Amino acid sequence: MTDIATTRPIEADHRAAGRRRGTSGLRRLRNVLCLDDFEAPARRFLPRPIFGYVSGGVETNSARDGNRAAFAEWQFLPRVLVNTRARHQRTTVMGRTYDLPFGFPPMGSTSLAAYRGDSVLAEVAAELNTIMIQSxxxxxxxxxxxAIGPxxxxxxxxxxEREIIVPLVERAQRAGFDTLVLTVDVQxxxxxxxxxxxxxGSPLRPTPRLVWDCAVRPRWSFGVxxxxxxxxxxxxxxxxxxxRMPVMGFxxxxxxxxxxxxxxxxELMRRMWKxxxxxxxxxxxRDVRIARESGVDGILVSNHxxxxxxYAVSPLRMLPAAVAxxxxxxxxxxxxxRRGTDVLKALALGAKFVFIGxxxxxxxxxxxxxxxxxxxSLLKDEISRDMAMLGIDSLDQMNRELLVPARP
Ligand SMILES: Cc1cc2nc3c(=O)[nH]c(=O)nc-3n(C[C@H](O)[C@H](O)[C@H](O)COP(=O)(O)O)c2cc1C
Known part of the structure; x- marks a missing residue:
């Protein structure tokens, strides 16, 4: 069992570990000034196979890199002399209001990379009143x-297979989730x-090479x-x-x-899920249209x-057509x-909410x-600054008039 075995609050658990190490983990954050800055310390912290699993894409990495590149296809056309002192980042998603326009998407094996990772993300998301999706x-x-993250x-x-779909959907309902996400791009x-x-690998094979990769990452080996x-x-x-399948073994x-x-x-899920x-x-x-006709409440435009x-097209490029x-x-x-500007571009093109993995x-x-x-907090500050410089005080004012296609 993972962290279901303990009811100790995540925060206290991490603080206690920090005291033993003589650091609250905050020292490691000193040089993290933007989201991209998390990657280098993570590479030093995680064993090579786990860092590779998280950071990698597929085959040539074209789809992964194309996702970033698509944001550079748009520039801003800001408005000036607007009083934006009352600006806020509240956004309403399927009837519920959140304090931030970004959240954490589902990521498999989160609790292998991070100690009690699923619970950490769920707890912080609830504290910030934003969304976390459990993988x-x-x-x-x-x-x-x-229970940790409402x-x-x-x-x-x-x-x-109906025999697998029905019990899993019923279990998620019993667990109290109000939103069920079906991932459809892992055929x-x-x-x-x-x-x-x-x-x-899944499971990880305990080979001599894995033992070595873990030995040279003692903070992860002991701390996680x-x-x-x-x-x-x-x-x-x-x-x-x-x-249940163990994460490591033969x-x-x-x-x-x-x-x-x-x-x-x-359609079966739609009938079952309240x-x-x-x-x-x-x-x-075309799939967006079928989803709408099938009674789906929301779509997450994504290439995983x-x-x-x-080479799957970048989600940002397909966003306007999906919204239509x-x-x-x-x-x-x-x-x-990765940036506040990216969040705002996605919102301007019609997204209500975004996820960052x-x-x-x-x-x-x-x-x-x-x-x-x-x-x-870094991302929230970036968005807040950008909103002031764009001349908006509410995210629903973010629209196409504030964007211009970038020309090469
Ligand atoms: C380590 C890792 C594991 C993932 N596992 C899942 C998963 O279990 N289910 C899923 O729908 N998406 C999964 N994804 C995809 C993410 O939900 C999300 O679509 C993606 O990370 C967004 O891209 P970004 O990392 O560039 O922000 C995973 C992504 C990563 C990085």
Whole structure:
């Protein structure tokens, strides 16, 4: 079991560990001035296979890098002499108001990279009144995360099999989640050569090379892995719909083909699920239209951070067309967002909310809740400054008139 075994508050747990090390983790944050700055200390903290798993994309990394590049295709046309002293970042997503326009997307194995990572992200998200989505490939039972983070959503990975769909949807309902996210862009396991090269696997094989990779990262080995195993037992995939599987060992991962998942299964889920239903990993406007006709409440325009189909178009590029087809559905976006300016560009093109993955996982890994809070505060400050310089005091004033296409 992972952190379901303890009820100790995440914050106290991390502070106690910090005192033992003679640091609250804050020293590591001194040079972190923007979200990209989390990457270098995370590379020094995480064993090579785990850093590679988090940072990598798929095949040539074109989709991952294209996500970043797409933000440079837009520039701002600011307005001046507007009193923006009362500016705020509140935004309403599917009927609920949050204090920030950004949150944390689902990331599998978060609690392998960061001590009690799922709980850390869920707890800080609730404290900041923003959204955290727990991954279906996570190592913490969903009931625990939902109890810690009342603003958490649950993301399901499902095959096209009714016998697996029904119990998992019922379990998420019983756990108290009000929003269920179905990820639809993992029809098959992606060709992540980088994982093979760096020795990452699911499960991780305890080879001499892995032992060496961990030995040269003692802060992670003791502070995350040994601490997790000693206190909570070997982490397992807890929410995937097949028997619990340990994160490290020699067992074969049970195959789970998702290439049979189709709109029919979505209709079944829609009938069963009483709360809000979100599709994650939609890029084509035609799929947006079918989602709307199927009674979906929200879509997350995403190419999985460039980790699934290489050369999949960047979500930002497809955003205006997705918004045009969305009707009453709420449109959200992720992929490559690192700056306040990126958040504001996505909002100007019609997104209601955005998610930021890798930097917040690095933040949780190197400094726990303090790291995540630090990252959120940097981004919030960037957005606030940018809003003043754009001449807006509310995010719903962010529109196309404030953007100009960048010309080469
Ligand atoms: C380490 C890692 C694990 C991920 N695991 C999942 C997952 O379990 N489910 C899912 O829907 N998306 C998963 N994603 C994709 C993210 O939800 C999100 O789409 C992506 O990270 C956004 O891009 P960004 O990292 O550039 O912000 C994962 C991403 C990363 C980096």
């Amino acid at each position: 279906g490939a996570s190592l913490t039972p969903m009931e625990r995360v939902r 603003t958490a959503w649950f993301q399901a990975y499902l095959p096209g 098959v396991i992606a060709n992540r050569e980088n994982n093979v090269r760096s020795g990452y 892995f040994a601490r997790t195993v000693l206190r909570h037992g070997m982490p397992h995939l807890e929410n995937i719909g097949f028997p 067992s074969e991962r049970p195959g789970m083909a998702r290439d049979g998942l189709s709109w029919e299964h979505l 709360g809000k239903l979100v599709l994650k990993g939609v890029l084509s406007p 951070g460039g980790r699934q189909l290489d 087809e969305a009707g009453d559905m709420t449109v959200m976006l992720d992929g490559g967002i 890798r930097p917040f996982l690095y933040a949780a890994a190197i400094a726990g809740p303090a790291g995540v809070r630090h990252g959120a």
